[in-house]
Amino acid sequence: MxxxxxxxxxxxxxxxxxxxxxxxxxxxxxxxxxxxxxxxEKIICGYHTIINWDKGGAEKADAFIEVKVTPQKGWGFDQMAERIYQFPEVSSIFLISGSCDFIVFIEGKSMREIAMFVSDKLSPIEGVLSTTTQFILKKYKQDGFLVEGPERDKRTEIS
Amino acid sequence: MRDPLNSFIEAIPPSGIRKYFDMVAEMDDPDVLSLGVGEPDFDTPWHVRGVGINTLTEGKTFYTSNSGLMELRREISKYTRDKIGVEYDPATQVLITVGGSEAIDGCIRTMLDPGDEMIIPEPCFVSYKPCAILAGAVPVTIDLKAENEFRLTPDELEAAITPKTKLVLLTYPNNPTGAIMEKEDLEKIAKVIIDHDLFVLSDEIYSALSYTEKPFVSIASLPGMAERTIIVNGFSKAFAMTGWRLGYALGPSRVIKQMMKVHQFAIMCSPTISQYAAIEALRNGEDDVQYMKNEYNMRRKYLLKRFAEMGIPCFNAMGAFYLFPCIKKFGMSSDQFAERLLNEQKLAVVPGNAFGRSGEGFLRISYAYSLKSLEKSMDRLEKFISTL
Structure with missing residues (x-):
């Protein structure tokens, strides 16, 4: 079930x-x-709403930040992740394979606010080697839902 | 001037669904919610569309053999064996058609002489009767009963048989009732068919959408029935491929060989691009079918629950994507109910009598709609009946 x-x-x-x-x-x-x-059991970890803030009125900006770190002795990446996810600005963080270690998803009021977060809070964390900030310019689909364009019925009523 | 028309065609009444959809179109109101459409709301699975696209890019845009691509006929033969346990020879017993509709027409034209009777249990899809008339045959309808959950009983069949009867239509899982027939039901029908030396046109277009624990059973799989049965099936409903217009007929080679002539002279061959896509659907589309089936089944259960809460009687229909609730207790005809529901609550459903007179007092509710639309629609229906 x-x-x-x-x-x-x-x-x-x-x-x-x-x-x-x-x-x-x-x-x-x-x-x-x-x-x-x-x-x-934390199988269901929460329920959230996917909002298209561009239409919702409020000014928002979000970005993916690639973060390279030095894993901590005895803790691997978990402790580094904890140091990053404690900030409320961080809405998601994933340990990934490839050229960097973490992908951090940040939401802020403006690009400037996000840039300030990276320079003032994220980069100074001990063990963070480098960051690359990628601002999101336009969303097409998020968490399985189309962000742009109404869902329309493409069918014709025929007999 | 002479009458330019063929009197048979002229005498055929327009489809009852058409009249209703015209009414909806006339309203031209974006707020109208419809549960009227009889085709999947899913897009054709992407990998199937991909093959269609590749077929075009590779320039495979020529005719195929009249019967259809041999590779596709082989896949259909394999698929059919897996699903219903009957073996059809791809070379002589499979004909690829332009949707199930062409197969229905071809089968009736091929098998019936003028004056032959074809038994058509109703309510059913709207095309069988006109096809019989176009062939010069005589449609004999049976009014199926709600208390039998719209299954055909051997007694009903016996009562309709005359010395002129030749072909019996079976169309399960059924549009518009959602009814199915199980093995035990079919065995009784098969006995009557064999006793009276009749043939069956078994339209199995919804066979992939049967929500019982037991798998779908075709009458062709019963002893002595394969040689008396023409199966019609296709890709529209199972694989969400309505616009590709691809179906097929399976049957004894003697019949298929003659059906081929009707197909060859009227159609030439089915769309080539669709045929290649259909091969992909059969080879790799089973997961997609299961996914869609699961979605339909959830919607079906949701609607049954809402009808029960509203006190609208509806039998637990286990097939296709339709439910057939009974609205007799509201003291209105199906037409009146549907018309008022449309005008007062902007909800469009098809009146049951559009599918035969035994559908009077019922509505066809399609659940080829998202759960969200169904929820809104049921709220409107609930509001409507609370005003009665």
């Missing part, structure tokens, strides 16, 4: 427990308990 619950929630976190149970053909109480268990 867990897989089936997650498949639905991944696309539609706002579905009511009643409808979720209906869609799966399962008992409401059982589904609700299972969701709660998965929240406790």
């Amino acid at each position: 867990r897989d089936r619950i997650l498949t639905v929630l991944e696309k539609n976190a706002r579905i009511s427990t009643e409808d979720l149970a209906g869609v799966l053909g399962e008992d409401v109480t059982k589904v609700s308990e299972e969701v709660e268990r998965m929240e406790n």
Whole structure:
């Protein structure tokens, strides 16, 4: 049942427990308990809204920052990651393969604010060797959803 | 001036769905939500489209053999064997057509002489009856019953048979009811067919969308039935390939050989690009089909739940992507109900009687729509019935 619950929630976190149970053909109480268990086990880590701030009015900027670090003795990369993710500006951080170690996703009010964050907070962290900031210019698709353009029905009603 | 028209064509009434869609189009209101469309809401899987594109880039834009690409016929034969356990010879028993629709027309024209009777259980898709009439044959309809979950019973079939009966239509999983027929149901029908020396046109276009635990069963797989059955199937519903216009007929070589003539002289061959794409669909598309089927099944369960909460009776239809709720208790005809629902709540559904008179008192609800649209639509339906 867990897989089936997650498949639905991944696309539609706002579905009511009643409808979720209906869609799966399962008992409401059982589904609700299972969701709660998965929240406790951190299988479900949170629910968030994908917002197109360009349309929403508020000024926002975001960027991917490639970060190279020196892994800490005995801790590998985990301690370095912790030092970075403690800042509220950091919305995501991933350890990756390839030419750098971390990809850090930052959200700020403006490009300047992000640049200041990198120079004042991120770069000075002990163990950070270099950063490369890549500002996002336009979003097309995010977390499985199209950011631009309305979803329209391409079908024609024929008989 | 002389009458330029063929009297058979002129006598055929326009499709009942058409009339309804015209009404929706006339409203021309962007707020109208529709649950009327009878085709998948998914795009054709990307890898299948990719093959279509490659076919064009490579310049494979010529006719294929009349029966269709041998490679595709082989894949269809293999796919059919895996799905229903019946072996069809790609060289003589498979014909690639322009959608299932052409296969239906070709089969009826090939098998029926003028005056022969074809039994058509209704409610059903709108094309069988006109095709029979175009062939000069006589359509004999059976009014299927809601209490049998719109399955055909041997008694109903027996009652419709006359010395002129030749062909019996079976169309399960069914459009518009969503009904299915299981092995035990089909065995009883097969016995009547064999006893009366009849043939079956089995339209299995929705066979990939059957939500029972047990796999879909074709009547052709029952003893003595393969030689009496023409199967019609295609890529539209299972692989979300409606616009590619590709289907096929499977049957005894004696029939397929003659059907080929109708196809050859009217069509020449099915679209080449679509045929190459269909090979890809059969080889690598099973995961896509399973994904879509799973999505449909969730929507189906959601709608059943909402109907139950609203107190609208609807049987647990296990196939295709339609539900067929009964609205008799509201004291309106299907047409009246659908028209008021459209005008008052801007929700478009197709009245059940568009699919035969036994569909009167029902609505066809398509769930080839996102869960979000279904949710909004059901809220509108709920609001509408609360005003009655």
